[in-house]
Amino acid sequence: MASSATPTPTPAPPPGVPVPTPYPYANEPAYPGPNVIGPQPEGMPLHACMGLNACAGADRFGTAGPPGGKGPNACAGQGYCSTGTDHTCHVQNDCKGQGGCGLYGTGEEMNNPGANDCRSLGSCATPINGERFSTNGPNQGQSVWLRARAVFEANWAANQAELKALQAAGKIASTQALPETPGPAPAAFAATGPTYLWISQDNEARGNMTACGSSGMSGAGGCS
């Protein structure tokens, strides 16, 4: 077995340097951790990332909102992060609309992050960290999260019509508000999406998410 004469296993990659200081998200709610997802509005769809929620109260913190009594997010598109089961890679998503994007997959998939049709047809890790860029397709080299938000807004009317039909069929409570327009993503992240610095809680919890790949260019650690 291993002895002092044999090589030791490769250590885990350290954070990219230099780490920004001071921590810029001190006034934001802390990322809750991997697969820590609060109670969601009954019958409403889960989603892949921040700012992609369909109604108030649908986000990582759920209907109770983040710690500190701030209350739940007030409207569609204003949520903090994903509610689908966290995963790290292409085809690992559980259901429609829960795939991230950008690391593996076709150009078409990468042009539609968060808008996959079904289980195992999503593309890449969730949540979608703000550093991530698409590696194929028309969005190559550009932000995955910003593309996801644009797709979310473009699909808004059709998705809301679908939800209203479900509500009319009694599959979503009649008391569930379905807004006409989405609000902006949380202000600190509206231009970027959720950064890995926030997701990892200033590098205190680097296991909060892992994006696949070994090139070190996913912005979220990568697989060892």
Add this chain to the structure above:
Amino acid sequence: MDTPDPVTPLTPAEQAFVATLNANWTREEVLARLQTDLQTAIEIELATIPIYLYTYYSLVRNNESGETISDAQLFANKAGGVIMSVAVEEMLHMSLSSNVLFSMGVAPQLYQHAPSAYPTGLPYHNPTGPVGPDGQTAVQIPLGKLGFEQLWHFLQIEYPEQWNAPPQDSNWDTIGQFYSYIRCLLSTAFLTDGDFQQGAWAKAIQPYNYSPNNVDTVYPDAGFDPWKPAPPAPTPGWADPVQGAAAAAVFPDYADSHVGQTQLVAVQSIQDAATAIDTICDQGEGVPIPDVGPSPDDDQSKDEESHYVKFLTLQAQFADYAGTSEQRPLQPPAPTDVIQPAITQADLLAADVLVNMPDNPVAANYPPLYSDIANFCSACFQYMLIMTETIYLVPPENQKLFFNEGLHRSMIWVLDKYIRTIRQIPISGGAYAGMMMGPTFENVSLGLRVNSFAGLTDFGNKAIEAAKALIAEEDADEAGDKVAEALDHLNFAAEAAKIEKDGDLVSVLQNVIYYVCVAISKTSADGYPMHLPDVGQYWATA
């Protein structure tokens, strides 16, 4: 820029050979030879994949990242991206040759058709080639970690066909000449489009399954700020004014580096077949320039380098490049000087960005228990080949899902992670003492295809038992409850047992168990299978 290239016209040598074929061969002879050569083409492409992957997995690409990345790490990352960019295209080429053969009504044979031992020649390759750095002319390609000599072997594979070279399908000098022979067969007067409509077009491997790049083909051109949000997001006030990952990213493959309308063409005509073969030739050897020779680029928009140039450019950054005796072709021109900053294999090992894996390992030469861990890797590789064959049997409407849950999951979520796990296991005794484990890519038997998932599961269970025994030897207490939980793989959705980061040997062995479970038994929280699909249903009625 997405500008599909036209099929390259036949050279004078090819035109002369086609005339000979038309005059002296029969339709039956041409059809039989074409089918034989296409199966050989599949095996040539298949042979390159373990060779390139082995070297790829000797590289550690992200030990460090950031603005002050070392030259050694930067080179290792670049080499990894370049090698993966070629490996991805070899998978494309294997698929293209398979699609052409399938269109002729013949099922491509992949399972147990990889090289039987290493070092290896490629099928029907001339065993004597140009002089290498060691002064030798033997064409024997090893499984080996990255180094100057290994890149020479890559060049032996990708050595470019010179202008107007004779077509050859046995004792061939370059892969380009081998495919040239197929181009000539396709150009005879005996064939019709109907000859390429004998396999259902909709069951061929479809274009939507191919992507030229992924996060593993990409590499940074220099240090970068990994914290900077991707464009077009504005740079936050807290970020450094240096380039972010997106700006540093090099994409070594291009979406337009192919002939015709798509990279992965499903074949139903002579033109489709010629298109597929031409894409293979151009990506490997460069677009031919009449009366000159191969271009450094594989497409006419000159975005993507040929495989040969990609590897030669990597090799030229090794200090050994200066004064080497290796014999290179006239075209395309080689770098005249060592590319700076120069690197050596010793530099890479010292910087911990190169894993000291053995040359040409075989499982039987690993210590007991380690061999079972190595064999599962080969079993997964063989199952991937069976799944590739199975695509042609899957109902077309299910192909995308099968590809994602079978091929993608096995490649990225099992094989990739499994190899990067076992390479952290030091070998304390036997032929490879003092080195780290590497994959062996052997043609292990999973039994009949219809029962192959059970065969894969058997290999997996042996690997689990081996890891369990090694953990017990190492430190039973350290393993704790987590291991017991991981071993209950029939009822356990392995996610919870995964050790998130590299660590001690016990943790590494726990990850061996985890990735085996991903292959053979993982389920989602709601009970949906998340392991590799059992192909038995498709072969039971084949």
